[in-house]
């Protein structure tokens with residue numbers, strides 16, 4: 017008999033299999049944790065883009081979370097595409113009700129093709145209800161800018177943005193460097209409420225097969241937290257995981273293909 021850490025992803029389904037729930041399950045499997053899921057929206061999409069979004073009702077999200085909370089002993093969870101203020105509120109309510117800790121919040125807003133995965137009016141709900149419950153928030157640069165209302169264009173503004181996100185109640189934040197302007201380097205910046213900070217630098221990988229990188233990174237952080245890693249250890253492993261997934265290109269579909277979770 018054996019057991020493994022149990023992790024929940026609360027996110028959207030990507031029919032193309034590269035991002036969202038599907039990326040999360042693949043990542044959890046690769047990193048040796050058990051995946052449970054609560055689907056917030058079904059998207060019709062492929063590597064070319066998002067054709068349609070069918071959000072779940074608040075009740076549908078609630079009953080998935082209740083089913084999980086009544087049976088599983090979660091070691092960590094991550095949130096991805098939450099779409100609406102009511103789904104965010106329901107998510108936050110259940111995290112509190114079940115006392116779930118080790119919460120990774122990936123503040124998913126816009127798909128690479130431009131589709132809105134979070135309604136504009138839900139941004140306030142994300143800040144108010146979910147960020148205070150977050151162990152780690154994992155915004156990319158544009159998402160961090162929206163969360164803090166600042167433009168990030170240098171080291172000082174990135175640090176200010178991170179401080180602002182912590183002031184919203186999160187325990188730690190990692191602002192990912194994938195959208196940075198340095199053509200050679202992608203550097204993530206981590207800040208904990210204790211004041212501890214770290215840079216996770218790496219060479220930029222030249223590929224267009226990047227669909228689902230954000231989901232995969234956050235899922236890897238959650239998996240490692242579930243196994244007992246600290247936030248910085250988890251981010252370190254997640255960075256390695258995403259680097260391998262980007263390096264070993266799959267070339268599936270005609271557009272922005274998925275990263276290779278099994279690399």
Ligand code: PLP
Nearest residue numbers: 028035036097124127128227228
């Ligand atoms: N679709 C879903 C359901 C997602 O959760 C995400 C990312 O979080 C995306 C699409 C966007 O993926 P990308 O911007 O990497 O193409």
